[in-house]
Each structure stands twice: as C-alpha cells, then as structure tokens.
Amino acid sequence: MSSNxxxxxxxxxxxFQPRSGQRGTGFLTGPLRLGTTPSATVGPYLAIGLTWDDGxxxxxxxxxxxxxxxxSVFDGNGDVVPDAMVETWQADPDGGFPSPEDPRGAATYPxxxxxxxxxxxxxxxxxxxxxxxxxxxxxxGLQAPHVDVSVFARGLLDRVVTRVYFAxxxxxxxxxxxxxxxxxxxxxxxxxxxxxxxxxxxxxxQGDRETVFFAV
Amino acid sequence: xxxxxxxPPPPGLHLPRYLREEAAARTPVAHPDYRSTALxxxxxxxxxxxxxxxxxxxxxLGEDRVQPTDADLTWRNGGExxxxxxxxxxxxxxxxxxxxxxxxxxxxxxxxxxxxxxxVDNWPAPLDPHFDGLGRVVTDALGRYxxxxxxxxxxxxxxxxxAWRPAHIHFSLFGxxxxxxxxxxxxxxxxxxxxQDPIYNAIPxxxxxxxxxxxxxxxxxxxxxxxxxxxxxxxxxxxxxxxxEDDGDVA
Numbered sequence: 001m002s003s004n005x006x007x008x009x010x011x012x013x014x015x016f017q018p019r020s021g022q023r024g025t026g027f028l029t030g031p032l033r034l035g036t037t038p039s040a041t042v043g044p045y046l047a048i049g050l051t052w053d054d055g056x057x058x059x060x061x062x063x064x065x066x067x068x069x070x071x072s073v074f075d076g077n078g079d080v081v082p083d084a085m086v087e088t089w090q091a092d093p094d095g096g097f098p099s100p101e102d103p104r105g106a107a108t109y110p111x112x113x114x115x116x117x118x119x120x121x122x123x124x125x126x127x128x129x130x131x132x133x134x135x136x137x138x139x140x141g142l143q144a145p146h147v148d149v150s151v152f153a154r155g156l157l158d159r160v161v162t163r164v165y166f167a168x169x170x171x172x173x174x175x176x177x178x179x180x181x182x183x184x185x186x187x188x189x190x191x192x193x194x195x196x197x198x199x200x201x202x203x204x205x206q207g208d209r210e211t212v213f214f215a216v
Numbered sequence: 217x218x219x220x221x222x223x224p225p226p227p228g229l230h231l232p233r234y235l236r237e238e239a240a241a242r243t244p245v246a247h248p249d250y251r252s253t254a255l256x257x258x259x260x261x262x263x264x265x266x267x268x269x270x271x272x273x274x275x276x277l278g279e280d281r282v283q284p285t286d287a288d289l290t291w292r293n294g295g296e297x298x299x300x301x302x303x304x305x306x307x308x309x310x311x312x313x314x315x316x317x318x319x320x321x322x323x324x325x326x327x328x329x330x331x332x333x334x335x336v337d338n339w340p341a342p343l344d345p346h347f348d349g350l351g352r353v354v355t356d357a358l359g360r361y362x363x364x365x366x367x368x369x370x371x372x373x374x375x376x377x378x379a380w381r382p383a384h385i386h387f388s389l390f391g392x393x394x395x396x397x398x399x400x401x402x403x404x405x406x407x408x409x410x411x412q413d414p415i416y417n418a419i420p421x422x423x424x425x426x427x428x429x430x431x432x433x434x435x436x437x438x439x440x441x442x443x444x445x446x447x448x449x450x451x452x453x454x455x456x457x458x459x460x461e462d463d464g465d466v467a
Contacts, residue, residue, distance in 0.1 A: 031312075032312070034309060035241055035422075036426075036450065037400050038423045039243045040399065041250075041399075041415060045337065047334065049324025049349075049386060049388065075256050076259075089394050099275065099276060101393055106276075113275065115277070135268070135269050136229060136268075136269060155254075156256055157247055157253065157257070157415070158242075182263065205255075210259065210260055215262040215263065
C-alpha cells in the first residue's frame with residue numbers, strides 16, 4: 001500500500017481506458033443467471049445449529065443388514081479434528097435414491113433415508129446405514145457401491161467432498177470410472193476397510209495420505 | 217477446475233448438470249489470513265467429479281424437522297431474549313432464478329453480546345438464558361423464508377491482533393441435490409469490521425456483496441423489529457428458467 005494516496009506511481013499497472021461510448025440495448029442477450037451465494041466456514045460452534053438427535057441414522061436403528069461406517073478426520077499434523085461434521089448421502093441396496101430428483105423416480109427402501117450427519121466431538125464420527133447398491137454411471141455402465149461425503153469444519157471455508165468406496169468390492173471397484181480415473185497410489189484413500197460391524201473410513205485433510213477430494 | 221465434464225446420459229436417464237460458479241466468485245477452501253485453514257484445508261487440487269445420480273439427488277429434509285417455534289429465536293425457556301429484535305427474511309433461489317420450495321434452512325448465531333451458547337466459547341460476555349441461537353425454517357412454495365431473532369453481537373476470536381468477527385448469522389441449506397449443499401454466513405450492511413475480517417475477505421471481491429443483507433424499511437415492524445432481507449442463491453442447472461418441462465419445479 002502506498003502511504004500517500006495522492007502519490008501517483010510513475011508507471012501505473014493498468015493505463016486508463018476510455019469508455020467505448022456504446023450502450024447496451026437493455027435486453028438480455030443470454031440466459032438469466034444469478035450469482036450464487038458464497039460459502040463460509042461452519043466455525044467452531046456448528047453443534048448449536050446442525051446437531052440432530054437422529055443425525056447418524058441413515059438407516060433406522062435396528063434395520064436388518066445395517067452397517068456402521070466409522071472413522072476420524074485428521075489434519076495436516078495427523079491430529080484428530082474434534083470439531084468437524086461429516087455428512088453422507090448414498091443409494092439404497094437396490095441402487096435407488098430416496099429423492100424426487102432421481103429421474104428413475106424416488107426410491108423407497110424400508111428404514112432407509114440415505115442421509116446422515118455426524119460430529120467428530122469424541123474424536124471420530126459414526127453413521128449407521130445400509131451398504132449401497134450399484135448405480136448407473138451415466139456412460140452405460142455401473143458405478144461401484146459408494147457414498148458421497150461432505151466434511152465441514154472450522155478452518156474449511158467451503159465443504160470438502162469425497163467418496164467412500166468399499167475395499168471388499170474389488171471387482172466393482174476395478175470397473176468404476178471415478179476410481180479408475182484416479183492415480184493408482186491415491187485410490188486407497190477412498191477405500192473403507194471392513195470391521196466387525198461395518199467399515200472404517202478415515203479422512204486426511206492434508207499430508208502424505210491426503211484423501212482424494214472432488215470438485216462437484 | 218471450472219465446469220464439469222458433460223456426461224452423456226444413459227438410456228432413459230436425463231441428468232441435470234449443476235453449474236459451478238466461476239472460480240473468480242467462489243470462496244476458496246483455504247485463505248492464509250484465516251489461520252485455521254493452515255493445517256485443515258487440503259493442499260492438493262480437487263479432482264473434477266462429473267455429476268452422476270448421487271450428485272444430482274439429495275435428501276428430502278423438510279417440515280418434519282421444524283417446529284413452529286423454531287422460527288422465533290427471541291423466546292426460549294419461557295422468557296424473552298435480550299437485544300435488538302430483527303426480522304430476517306428472503307428467498308432461496310437457484311442461479312436460474314427458480315425458487316427452491318420446501319428447503320430446510322438451519323441458522324445459528326451468537327447472542328446480542330457476541331457469545332455463543334457453546335462450551336468452547338469462553339469469551340467473557342454474558343450468556344442469555346432466553347436465547348439459544350438456534351432456528352430452523354422451511355421455505356414456502358415461492359422459496360421464501362423468514363425468522364425473528366436478535367441481532368448478534370461482534371466478538372473477538374484471536375485470529376490476529378484485535379480480531380473481531382463482524383456480526384453474522386450462520387446458514388445451512390440443502391437445496392434439492394448434493395451439488396447444491398451450502399453452508400454460509402449472512403452479514404449486516406455497513407459493518408465497520410469487514411475490513412479486517414479474513415473470513416469475510418476470503419470471499420472474492422466480486423461476490424462479497426452477496427453475503428451481505430439489506431436493511432428493509434418495508435418489512436421493519438413499527439415499535440417491534442428492524443428487518444433485513446437476504447436472498448440465498450444455490451447452484452442452478454444448465455437449463456434456462458423458461459423451459460416448460462421445469463414448470464413443475466417452480467410451484
């Protein structure tokens with residue numbers, strides 16, 4: 001910053017450009033577009049507004065075939081992030097979505113809503129869900145079973161998005177266009193590993209094992 | 217990293233593509249002046265994910281999550297919150313200009329003295345027993361929302377010397393698809409703290425005004441509450457807003 005605003009630099013970066021003198025017609029020449037609202041961090045107090053008693057249940061408690069997906073979120077030091085929120089969205093075991101936006105029609109599956117949100121207050125997150133089925137990939141094939149994940153936290157000015165795939169779905173994973181489009185040494189960051197009652201999926205925000213994040 | 221790769225739809229499926237805001241108007245995930253990003257924001261460039269069924273669908277979260285009293289934050293625990301009452305209202309639209317009806321809007325905020333009802337907040341300003349700072353509303357058929365609350369105070373947060381957050385209300389919205397998920401903050405016009413706040417200044421200059429509400433004389437209630445209007449715009453699709461096939465989305 002120049003200390004005296006009246007001191008004009010001898011070599012201005014952008015010389016003055018006279019206006020063309022042309023005026024608009026007043027009519028739209030392209031489709032109407034509104035600028036989207038910019039995102040912001042959830043800050044450290046997200047528990048006030050974003051905590052639900054039933055948040056972690058993508059599938060209702062006790063639903064047959066239910067699995068727990070558990071994990072932690074780690075920062076660039078390898079320390080656990082205790083004030084993050086993890087949201088998951090996925091298909092049901094038949095590959096349908098409980099959403100009117102599914103062009104095949106909104107699917108219903110007993111005890112399943114497809115969405116969960118969990119905090120990491122205790123050092124980790126956990127969501128109870130059903131293992132998703134395979135979903136068309138839009139290119140004539142099928143995607144491997146996957147869960148879309150958003151991570152929100154103080155220190156993230158926008159959510160970061162990743163996907164959970166399942167390490168015991170090797171055959172489906174080998175034909176998944178998203179997974180196969182990633183460098184081989186980074187694919188494993190998206191693989192949840194089997195546990196006694198479901199899967200473990202850790203998120204590394206930074207570092208050697210930084211999770212693959214997607215721009216959606 | 218702009219735009220998404222068009223994917224030809226499979227037979228029988230027509231998937232909308234949600235347009236990403238151009239990078240010049242998007243908040244980056246990291247901002248050096250916001251020190252908390254240093255160890256948390258990913259360092260690698262995110263991988264473009266073409267929009268497929270998982271991304272163009274989203275959870276249905278609406279009326280069953282909301283109580284009528286959730287829209288009035290000024291009355292809790294049988295008493296009246298302290299501070300200046302304000303009505304906050306606006307519309308939830310997509311970037312095509314279409315209303316987003318039935319959308320769950322979750323808000324949270326500090327009280328009039330700038331303190332959150334949260335165990336981590338140790339800023340020694342008074343708590344208000346009649347203010348919890350939590351509100352939930354669902355947009356109506358025209359995408360409108362409104363709630364009555366207390367104007368939040370500014371508060372210090374230690375990011376740098378004399379760091380005070382401008383008054384703000386946190387908003388969370390789902391839209392209709394995974395791609396439309398948004399968490400943001402609403403500011404108040406002419407706040408003297410904008411200049412030194414790295415969270416506000418992380419928003420590219422071209423888009424900062426979209427985070428600031430507008431004082432509304434029209435809706436200010438005589439002898440009761442000031443009003444602030446704030447429209448929230450989620451990402452739209454690549455369809456024009458005038459296609460007849462979309463009429464059903466508007467109602």
